[in-house]
Amino acid sequence: MTNTELLERIVTAIDSKKAERIVALDIQNISFIADYFVIASADTNRQVKAIANELIDQLSQADRAPLEVEGLSQGDWVLVDFGDIVVHLFTSEQRDYYKLEHLWSDAKTIDVSKWVTVEF
Numbered sequence: 001m002t003n004t005e006l007l008e009r010i011v012t013a014i015d016s017k018k019a020e021r022i023v024a025l026d027i028q029n030i031s032f033i034a035d036y037f038v039i040a041s042a043d044t045n046r047q048v049k050a051i052a053n054e055l056i057d058q059l060s061q062a063d064r065a066p067l068e069v070e071g072l073s074q075g076d077w078v079l080v081d082f083g084d085i086v087v088h089l090f091t092s093e094q095r096d097y098y099k100l101e102h103l104w105s106d107a108k109t110i111d112v113s114k115w116v117t118v119e120f
Contacts, residue, residue: 003035003084006064010087011115013058014040017051019089023101024110035084037104041095045075048089052078055087 001009011022019040028035042048052072059065059082068081076094080087088100 001062001064006059006082006085007036007038007110007112008115009059009062009064010038010055010082010085011112012117013055014038014051014087014089015116016058017054018042018047019051020092021095022112022116024112025101025104025107026110027104027107029108030104030106034081034086036086036110037100037107038085038087039090039095039100040088041090041092043092045091048078048091049075052080052089055080055089 007024011024015022020042022038022040025037026035027033027037040051042051049072056066056069064082066080066082070079071077076091078089090098
């Protein structure tokens with residue numbers, strides 16, 4: 001599976017659980033951490049946990065289990081690491097506080113609108 005295919009699967013998985021404000025950042029030219037960050041949010045930590053669990057389940061079924069998952073028990077900020085793609089799932093409050101998009105403002109934004117079925 002290519003990174004583009006993985007990115008599409010990630011976005012459609014989190015969109016299926018109504019993740020909000022989904023953003024994908026291409027960071028491969030500015031960081032060695034990963035090639036892409038996906039950032040999304042939900043109103044409650046319960047919903048963040050549900051989105052994270054759906055993402056983990058769907059990708060595990062496609063033989064792409066995450067390398068690491070952090071923050072799932074709290075649900076305020078869940079990080080799901082797929083190696084080349086790192087997914088950050090926040091409560092809306094935490095996302096507005098940490099402002100990852102601003103920290104990585106040099107990154108190119110990837111258009112994910114073709115993979116999102118419900119827009120917020």
